[in-house]
Each structure stands twice: as structure tokens, then as C-alpha cells.
Amino acid sequence: MRILIIGATSAIAHETAKCFAKDGAEFFLVGRSLEKLEDVGNDLKVRGAKRIETYVLDVTCLDRHQQMIETAITTLDGLDMVLIAHGTLGDQQKCQRSVAETMKEFTTNCTSVISLLTILAGYFEQQKRGCIAVVSSVAGDRGRQSNYVYGAAKGGVSVFLQGLRNRLSKSGVAVVTVKPGLIDTPMTASIRKGLLVASAKSVGEGIYHAMKSRKDVVYLPWFWRPIMLVVRSIPEAVFNRLSM
Amino acid sequence: MSFSGKTNQPRSWGRYPTVTPAEVRSVYWRSELPDLAHFEQPLLPYAYGRSYGDSCLIEGGVSLDVSHLRRFISFDEAEGLLCCEAGVSLADVLELVVPRGWFIPVTPGTKFVSVGGAIANDVHGKNHHKAGTFGCHVTRFRLLRSNGERLICSPYENSKLFEATIGGLGLTGVILWAEFRLKPIVNPFIDMERIQFSSLDEFMQISAETDQKYEYTMSWVDILIGGRDLCRGIFMCGNNDQSSSLASKKIGKKLPLTVPFDFPSFVLNTFTVKSYNELYYHSQFSKRVHKVLPYEPFFYPLDSIHEWNRMYGKRGFLQYQFVVPFQDGFAAMREIIGRIRHSGEGSFLTVLKTFGTIQSPGMLSFPRPGLTLALDFAFDGQKTLRLLDELDEIVRQSGGAVYPAKDARMSAENFQAFFPRWQEFSYYVDPHFSSSFWRRVSHANTLAMV
Numbered sequence: 001m002r003i004l005i006i007g008a009t010s011a012i013a014h015e016t017a018k019c020f021a022k023d024g025a026e027f028f029l030v031g032r033s034l035e036k037l038e039d040v041g042n043d044l045k046v047r048g049a050k051r052i053e054t055y056v057l058d059v060t061c062l063d064r065h066q067q068m069i070e071t072a073i074t075t076l077d078g079l080d081m082v083l084i085a086h087g088t089l090g091d092q093q094k095c096q097r098s099v100a101e102t103m104k105e106f107t108t109n110c111t112s113v114i115s116l117l118t119i120l121a122g123y124f125e126q127q128k129r130g131c132i133a134v135v136s137s138v139a140g141d142r143g144r145q146s147n148y149v150y151g152a153a154k155g156g157v158s159v160f161l162q163g164l165r166n167r168l169s170k171s172g173v174a175v176v177t178v179k180p181g182l183i184d185t186p187m188t189a190s191i192r193k194g195l196l197v198a199s200a201k202s203v204g205e206g207i208y209h210a211m212k213s214r215k216d217v218v219y220l221p222w223f224w225r226p227i228m229l230v231v232r233s234i235p236e237a238v239f240n241r242l243s244m
Numbered sequence: 245m246s247f248s249g250k251t252n253q254p255r256s257w258g259r260y261p262t263v264t265p266a267e268v269r270s271v272y273w274r275s276e277l278p279d280l281a282h283f284e285q286p287l288l289p290y291a292y293g294r295s296y297g298d299s300c301l302i303e304g305g306v307s308l309d310v311s312h313l314r315r316f317i318s319f320d321e322a323e324g325l326l327c328c329e330a331g332v333s334l335a336d337v338l339e340l341v342v343p344r345g346w347f348i349p350v351t352p353g354t355k356f357v358s359v360g361g362a363i364a365n366d367v368h369g370k371n372h373h374k375a376g377t378f379g380c381h382v383t384r385f386r387l388l389r390s391n392g393e394r395l396i397c398s399p400y401e402n403s404k405l406f407e408a409t410i411g412g413l414g415l416t417g418v419i420l421w422a423e424f425r426l427k428p429i430v431n432p433f434i435d436m437e438r439i440q441f442s443s444l445d446e447f448m449q450i451s452a453e454t455d456q457k458y459e460y461t462m463s464w465v466d467i468l469i470g471g472r473d474l475c476r477g478i479f480m481c482g483n484n485d486q487s488s489s490l491a492s493k494k495i496g497k498k499l500p501l502t503v504p505f506d507f508p509s510f511v512l513n514t515f516t517v518k519s520y521n522e523l524y525y526h527s528q529f530s531k532r533v534h535k536v537l538p539y540e541p542f543f544y545p546l547d548s549i550h551e552w553n554r555m556y557g558k559r560g561f562l563q564y565q566f567v568v569p570f571q572d573g574f575a576a577m578r579e580i581i582g583r584i585r586h587s588g589e590g591s592f593l594t595v596l597k598t599f600g601t602i603q604s605p606g607m608l609s610f611p612r613p614g615l616t617l618a619l620d621f622a623f624d625g626q627k628t629l630r631l632l633d634e635l636d637e638i639v640r641q642s643g644g645a646v647y648p649a650k651d652a653r654m655s656a657e658n659f660q661a662f663f664p665r666w667q668e669f670s671y672y673v674d675p676h677f678s679s680s681f682w683r684r685v686s687h688a689n690t691l692a693m694v
Contacts, residue, residue: 039275046340
């Protein structure tokens, strides 16, 4: 099993990778910090990974995507799976005051993902097998005043994936949209958490199983599916009176 | 695995006392460490809060949560040498190494402790008489000091700081990672023998017979029976099973139970404890029982009940573990058991064990040759505190010690008598570090006042 992980130092990606490491997978890990990539890589190696390669990249440099993916393919001699897991939880208030801030959030959470997927789709379509999984979010299911910039970026990714799945299903390539709810990770450290918070470990295991069984859309934990069904079906006139 | 009971406010396992830090700061990466000198308040590392009292807490200080430093670094499978970040739990270690034929050299009664905490408390286990403490198996670690130094400490490098940090209660700096030796096993099963005993004399006799034969020994005891026998109980001893045919046998996973809420405080009282003891003692019909069982129920019977500390209700409880030397210890043990029985305080879980002679490198290490007894008492205000003060006196006169990892109340005077190297130790305490425990016990002038 040869896996490319983009955003490999994220807590969710690491937890997913731990499961694959146990199976003896080979990894190409991409992230911004070499030190963190090495920390994660060493951990995966101890846990059973057969091979670890690291690649330092800021995904907002879109013009470097092609080169990174080519390097991953040649280094591992092909790819069986991809997990795209990078992201930032931007400051909604800051975004509302600044176009630059909003665009920055969009580049990180949406356009960079679309750029990567466009390149990867061609490779996988030609290979006619494999699995592409992307960490989107329940926030992309409906825009809410508290985080609609992040939500819109993730929503864009979710719709893009929907179309891509439709296209690649003809070539036997699985496209998995992962929609986590609130997870206890460094990214959400500043958010006050209630009952519904899940551990990165349980979400990582969920992603692993979804990738292995080539699911289409998974909510993690599962209870977010009915919750978001309700949230999506509230009429706009009612929704506007709520502050969510 | 979620470590239940962990909330934003750091708490200790006994849930007494309640201590509020000024700030909780999480550390996520070794490459992104905060500048420790920049904090105005004193610091203390914290992970899973499995110390019982206030040694892992700091009132008004900065609690440095290192539980996210939870990555393995290297594993030499030929030598059994494991290196990992300090927030890795022993449960994480077991999950990794047991299927590969290795085991933790020394394990406490719960696997939900961090490696850093196991070093800082120099924890011991059922094999103390054969293997010493956890610190005896640590080959080196890296210590972050508030002046920014990141020192490798081992018996050969910064050796004094190595000795101070083992059993050093987190006061000498932050352990970032540690390397320690594992022990080889053939399979994950334990050959166990359970022997009923009906007096302290009989316990001593069984202990003398079994200590050489068995790697692991400990006893559950009932100290509320009164009379000349002092206690009765069940002596449990075991060895790692040696048959290779069991190596591939699958162990069924049991879902852990969770205590869902704080029990009302009347649930645990002398009557219920006595009834429980009666039932438990007689649950074994013959004098000796042989059994082969997986390692988890043998080492970690309480880990199968998450948040069992809630059985004591909101008031919390105090653990009390002491050791008394073999020579004068018998009289001291007799006096202590008598005192507890008369106080009417019941201890739900009481554990008796002998410590061996293997010396730990730790300056403040608790175990020393003798008899050790661990009890827990529901917190009942001044009454409980007074009883424990009385017990401290007896322990002190016999030349024993009380375990800091489980303490929330011992006096400075007694601490300094229990740990004669405390002044030497205090030289290595990081000037920016402290704990609620340390503030209480390190008053230098207390001895002079007496």
C-alpha cells in the first residue's frame, strides 16, 4: 500500500496514518514543517510503516503541486491512495473585515485542494484504480454566520468531490468525502467543547475504514449525518432568526 | 482510546484537593516549545492526572499539558529498547510492544499513565522485589529546563539531574522524551496463583516462600477483621507464561465500563466495605487456585472500570501508601492497622506488598526494603486528615516513608524525615517550577521550628 498524505502532521491525518502503518504501508508525507514531518514519520515507522518519505510544502504555493505529486509517484513507484487533510480554522471575524484574509482561507481550504485534486484525478483516472480521500467538514453542509468562510471553502470542496466521484467512478477510482464534526485537535484548541466532541483517534480510525471500504461520504462520528440533515432542512426564513 | 475524566481543569485521580491553575498551556510539538522563562507563574508538567493528590497540580501556576507529545521515536526490536515522547501512555506502549513479544519492565496498577509521569513518580509494580522501580530501566531522557537548555540525562551524562528527575515529581524540568528497556515475553499471558491467608504472619510466610519463585506478587487485604491476626486476604503471585503455543492466541476485547456519575457519598461506608471484603475473601473456595489469564486483568483490574474514582462521590478520596522497614515494620504495621480499625474508616481497596532491595537511581524514590500498604479513604474532612497525620507519625518512627505520588496532605516536617535527600534534590529543582505538593513540603525552616 503506497499512500500520499498531504497535511500529514494534522492530528486527524496522523491518526489515520497510524492505522495504515500497522498494515505495513509506505508513506509519502507532505507538510509545512520538516521537524514535524520527521516526528510523525518516526512514529509511523515504529508502528510498522515499511517506508517513510517526507516532502516540505506549503500547499498555498499552487505552482509547486505538480512537482510534488510527480515526486511522490516516482519515489514510491506509484500511488494506491491519497489523503488530503490540510486545513486551517480561520478567524471568521477577521475574514469579515478583510478580503485578503478571506482569500487566504479560501486558498488554504479550497483552491489548493482543488488544484491538488485536478492533478491527482488525471493520474488515478489513467491508472483505473485507487482511492482519493479528502477531509472536508460538516461546516460545508450549510453556511452559518459563525464560520461561513471556512464553511464555504469546505462546501466548495465537498461539491467538487461529488462531481469528481461521479467522473472517476467510471474508472474504478473511489473518492471519499470525509465530514468530521468537532474534533479535539490542536486546530480546535481554542473552541469550548461540549458533549459532541470526538477524539482525533476515533475519527482517524473512521477515515481508515472509509478508505478501505471505499465509502462515498462519511460523517465522523456517524451522528453528524442526522444532525446535518436537520440543519440542512430548516427553512431559510427560520434559519435566519437563529444565530448558529 | 479516550482518557475519560480528563477535562480542561487539571485534576488528580483522588479529586482532592481541587486546585486551580492560572493557565493551562498545551505543548504539541517538540519543535514548538514555549519559552518557559517567559511565564510569570511557576510551571508544572501534567498529562493524564493519575497521581492521586496534589503532586501533579499547581495552584495559581501554569499547568503544562504534555499529553499531546504522544509519538514514538524509535524501537530497537532486537534489544528491546524503546524511545518515545513523554506523553505516550503505558497503554500506548503495551499496544505496540506486546504483539511483538515485549513488555513494560515495571508497571503500576494502571496503564493510563504517561511515560513522563512514570519517571517523575518513579513508579513501582508487582515485581519490585525482582526488578526495582521504573526508573531502574530508564536509559536516558531529554529534559527541557526553563533557561532553554535541552539536556540529555543518563547515568553517564548530567547524571545528578538524571537522579533528581527520576522520582522528581516533575520539578526538575519537562521530560520531552525518554528511552527505556523492555523485557521479553513469550506470550501475553500470566501464570497466576492465588493463595488465601488469614493473618499477617501467614502473609509473611507466603511472601518468603513465593518471592524467589514468582516475578510478580501482591495481596489484596482486609484489615477490618480485628484480633491478633490483624488482616486476612488473598495473595496473588504470577509469572509470565512461557508456552509458545499461547503466543498467537487472541485475547477477546472486553468493552470497559464507565462509572457514569458521582456516587452519593453514603455508598462507600464501613458496612459496604466490610460486606465487600467478606464476599471477595470467600469468592475463592479453595486455599490455592491456579489460573492462566491475560496480562490485563492481572495487572490492571481497575482499568476495566473507567472513572472508578467517582465511586467516592464529589468529596473525593485520599490514597495513603507507606512503607515500613522489615526490622521494626511489623510492630508499626500492627499499630497502623489497629489505628485504622478503631477510626471506623473503611478502605475499599487495600493492597499489601513487600519491597525488595533493588536501589533506584532516583533521589526522591519512594520504595525501600520493607512492607508497603496502600489504602484509600473517602475524604471526610478533618477526621480523615487527623487519622493520616497519626499514621505518618508511626511510619516516621519506624523509619519508613509515605508515597508523594499519592499524597495530598503530608507535613513538611514528615516529608523531610521520609526523604533525607530532599535538600540535595532541591538543588536540582528548576527555579521556574513548583507544585502545590512541593510548596507544602519544602519549607526549609520547618525542621528548625520543631
